[in-house]
Amino acid sequence: MSGTPNWRDLVVTMDDRSLDALALAADATVESLRETTSGPRSDRAPAAIRALVRSLDICPDEPTELATVLADFATAAWTHGVVPSDPACVAHLHPPTLQPAVVTELAIAATNQSMDSWDQAPAATEIELYLMEWLAGLIGFPDSGSGVMTSGGTASNLLGVTLARSWAAANAGVDVLKTGLPPEAADWRILCSDQAHFSVHRAAAQLGLGRDAVIVVATTSSGSLDVSALDHELQRLESAGRRAIAIVGTAGTTDLGAIDPLTEVAERARRHGAWFHVDAAVAGALLLSDRLRGELAGIELADSVTIDFHKLWWQPFNASALVVRDEARFELLRVRSDYLDRGDELEGMVNLVGRSLDTSRRFDAAKVVVTLRTLGRCALSDMLEHLLDLASYAGSMIAAEPTLELVATPTLTTCVFGAPGASADDLRRVQQRLLARGAMVLGRTQIKGRAALKFTFMNPLTSNEDVERLVGMVVDELRAAVGS
Ligand SMILES: Cc1ncc(COP(=O)(O)O)c(C=O)c1O
Numbered sequence: 001m002s003g004t005p006n007w008r009d010l011v012v013t014m015d016d017r018s019l020d021a022l023a024l025a026a027d028a029t030v031e032s033l034r035e036t037t038s039g040p041r042s043d044r045a046p047a048a049i050r051a052l053v054r055s056l057d058i059c060p061d062e063p064t065e066l067a068t069v070l071a072d073f074a075t076a077a078w079t080h081g082v083v084p085s086d087p088a089c090v091a092h093l094h095p096p097t098l099q100p101a102v103v104t105e106l107a108i109a110a111t112n113q114s115m116d117s118w119d120q121a122p123a124a125t126e127i128e129l130y131l132m133e134w135l136a137g138l139i140g141f142p143d144s145g146s147g148v149m150t151s152g153g154t155a156s157n158l159l160g161v162t163l164a165r166s167w168a169a170a171n172a173g174v175d176v177l178k179t180g181l182p183p184e185a186a187d188w189r190i191l192c193s194d195q196a197h198f199s200v201h202r203a204a205a206q207l208g209l210g211r212d213a214v215i216v217v218a219t220t221s222s223g224s225l226d227v228s229a230l231d232h233e234l235q236r237l238e239s240a241g242r243r244a245i246a247i248v249g250t251a252g253t254t255d256l257g258a259i260d261p262l263t264e265v266a267e268r269a270r271r272h273g274a275w276f277h278v279d280a281a282v283a284g285a286l287l288l289s290d291r292l293r294g295e296l297a298g299i300e301l302a303d304s305v306t307i308d309f310h311k312l313w314w315q316p317f318n319a320s321a322l323v324v325r326d327e328a329r330f331e332l333l334r335v336r337s338d339y340l341d342r343g344d345e346l347e348g349m350v351n352l353v354g355r356s357l358d359t360s361r362r363f364d365a366a367k368v369v370v371t372l373r374t375l376g377r378c379a380l381s382d383m384l385e386h387l388l389d390l391a392s393y394a395g396s397m398i399a400a401e402p403t404l405e406l407v408a409t410p411t412l413t414t415c416v417f418g419a420p421g422a423s424a425d426d427l428r429r430v431q432q433r434l435l436a437r438g439a440m441v442l443g444r445t446q447i448k449g450r451a452a453l454k455f456t457f458m459n460p461l462t463s464n465e466d467v468e469r470l471v472g473m474v475v476d477e478l479r480a481a482v483g484s
Helices: 016-035 046-054 066-078 099-111 122-139 153-171 183-187 198-206 227-239 262-271 283-288 327-332 365-399 424-437 464-483
Strands: 146-150 188-193 214-217 243-250 275-279 304-308 320-324 414-418 441-447 450-456
Touching: 016 066, 016 099, 046 066, 099 365, 122 146, 122 283, 122 320, 122 365, 146 153, 146 327, 153 188, 153 198, 153 243, 153 275, 153 304, 153 320, 153 327, 183 188, 188 198, 188 227, 198 214, 214 227, 227 243, 227 262, 243 262, 262 275, 283 304, 283 365, 320 327, 365 414, 365 464, 414 441, 424 441, 424 450, 424 464, 450 464
Parallel strands: 188 214, 188 243, 243 275, 275 304
Antiparallel strands: 146 320, 304 320, 414 450, 441 450
């Protein structure tokens, strides 16, 4: 690996020489990670990071030794990144990753299967299908259940709402992919809670329905959809001659981790002829736990479900799935093409492009399968249960701390809180100062218009002592912010 490289040696092939060189390069890459900052992030200001990054010559005319490139890159990128495995990195649903998945990323890149067509990914297609069918079974779907991997919860929700829209159109005798939205689409509505992820609104916008087509339903104090408010909105729609084409339930809201009453929402969707999509990007992992699975009762009644492996399944980005109860529904999306999905392939050759909004696509299913097989369900379930216990512990500490106040009792892995007498500006200062110093990457949000801070526990190695330290740091910073 030492010396200036010749491009011929850098083309990855499956011969021994190339693989030996790849192993050496992988070692050097791992070495470069030792440059990673200690703490959740470095204390460099944005302008200093920009200057450091821009000191790299992105594309010099002549080659450079890989070890040098990796070392420079580590100084610019890894030293000034965030460290999701640090216990003080608690802002977002941003997990540390698992070793089996990380090393499989190398194999995914080296083999570069493309998931759009069987002739670019024969076994990979079968593995993705197998994983999707397993997941459909875990959800409780019938044997017709299957799915497709996507780049994230946003993409999975878009795909779910796209299917809902095509289904509504098909029921009205319209091929929306061919002729576009029919005039009656002006009366189509999508319902979701006021805590649903913004990607639902964005999907409505992208699909030509418009954000105004989303009816936001009130939630209870815990953040889960209020069924009587849903009934009220459905009644109003009916009286106005409008049509609910989809109801989106959330299983694990971004901030409070609330799970909507899925069985009751499913019943309303069925009664009103609406597609029932469940955004379980966050809480989908509860399906792995004997203790927690019951919280998702009713998910098996959905038409489609979003599950993010790159959240509480500790996969590197990107890894999400859109799972449907009946794989035939993917026909609603299919766009044939002369070179890729011709429809005349040999028996058994499935072209996944027919299910996806992407064409070329990574073999992300590989890392998920390698992880599941290496850790096993029980370990993943223990890790998840530990995170829920941490959030509860943080909740009990905050409830007992006079300078802080809980917004809601934690239900999943987040703990959302404010401070009596502190303004939104005070909370902003707390979060920004901790970030600027590189001491903590703390969450900041609004719940029903009220500013709040948030711990999101994603690291299963975090301990109760870490939680005590984090709460202490926030209390100290709050005193300083309110005093300043
Ligand atoms: C409930 C929920 N749905 C969807 C998403 C979007 O997921 P992604 O960031 O993978 O697109 C998020 C992100 O946090 C989320 O919390």
